[in-house]
Amino acid sequence: MMNTAACIFDLDGVIVDTARYHFLAWKRLTEQLGINFTEDDNERLKGVSRMTSLDIILEIGNLKLDESRKMEYAALKNSWYIDYISKMTPEEILPGCLELLKELKNANIRTAIGSASKNTPMILDRIGIREFFDAVADGNVVSKAKPNPEVFIKAAEMVGVDRRKCIVFEDAVAGVQAALNAGMICVGIGSPDVLTKAHFVISGLKEMNLTKLLTIEKEFGL
Numbered sequence: 355m356m357n358t359a360a361c362i363f364d365l366d367g368v369i370v371d372t373a374r375y376h377f378l379a380w381k382r383l384t385e386q387l388g389i390n391f392t393e394d395d396n397e398r399l400k401g402v403s404r405m406t407s408l409d410i411i412l413e414i415g416n417l418k419l420d421e422s423r424k425m426e427y428a429a430l431k432n433s434w435y436i437d438y439i440s441k442m443t444p445e446e447i448l449p450g451c452l453e454l455l456k457e458l459k460n461a462n463i464r465t466a467i468g469s470a471s472k473n474t475p476m477i478l479d480r481i482g483i484r485e486f487f488d489a490v491a492d493g494n495v496v497s498k499a500k501p502n503p504e505v506f507i508k509a510a511e512m513v514g515v516d517r518r519k520c521i522v523f524e525d526a527v528a529g530v531q532a533a534l535n536a537g538m539i540c541v542g543i544g545s546p547d548v549l550t551k552a553h554f555v556i557s558g559l560k561e562m563n564l565t566k567l568l569t570i571e572k573e574f575g576l
């Protein structure tokens with residue numbers, strides 16, 4: 355019997371690799387604005403909301419724009435991003451994800467999404483994974499961007515679970531910090547050199563199963 359009551363999953367970079375599509379869409383915008391934007395710069399945008407991402411890009415390009423212009427550009431980037439994600443298929447679900455979700459369901463552990471993305475519903479529909487989640491907390495229901503813990507706290511509330519009994523899966527530095535700020539255990543997805551604050555780091559969900567989760571909850575006193 356596990357103590358973990360819910361597992362909360364970030365979407366981009368954990369369940370699907372949409373960072374590539376975000377990059378291509380931002381790249382198109384920066385080319386139009388004459389800003390030199392690299393894949394390294396793109397790392398800083400992971401887990402960060404759309405408007406904050408634009409602010410970071412404008413800071414890189416040393417460009418100041420008024421609010422209405424910013425809204426216009428953010429909308430333009432999003433229309434290009436939607437072109438990409440509207441073509442996504444279930445094959446794009448990252449390895450190990452479905453297997454883990456099924457294991458959690460069998461063990462009666464709640465599952466939720468905790469993502470900053472306002473496009474979460476469209477992505478979940480395209481990849482056909484919506485039914486695997488008991489709740490979806492995303493950019494449409496929260497306003498404070500990670501590292502603020504709001505989205506994870508909301509997810510715990512939506513599945514009716516004490517937040518101290520949640521484990522978060524996150525690939526972004528801001529997201530790991532958000533999980534810690536929510537008082538949750540965080541499993542980082544990516545490199546331990548980058549996700550230094552995560553309780554435990556794996557390269558992808560294919561490395562996670564119930565037995566490992568049990569070890570993690572024991573080690574970190576959940």
Ligand code: G6P
Nearest residue numbers: 366400401402404470471472473
């Ligand atoms: C996720 C991604 C970010 C993205 C944010 C907002 O957190 O990691 O790169 O900026 O969602 O996404 P949206 O789809 O609302 O523009």
Ligand code: MG
Nearest residue numbers: 364366367525
């Ligand atoms: Mg992410």
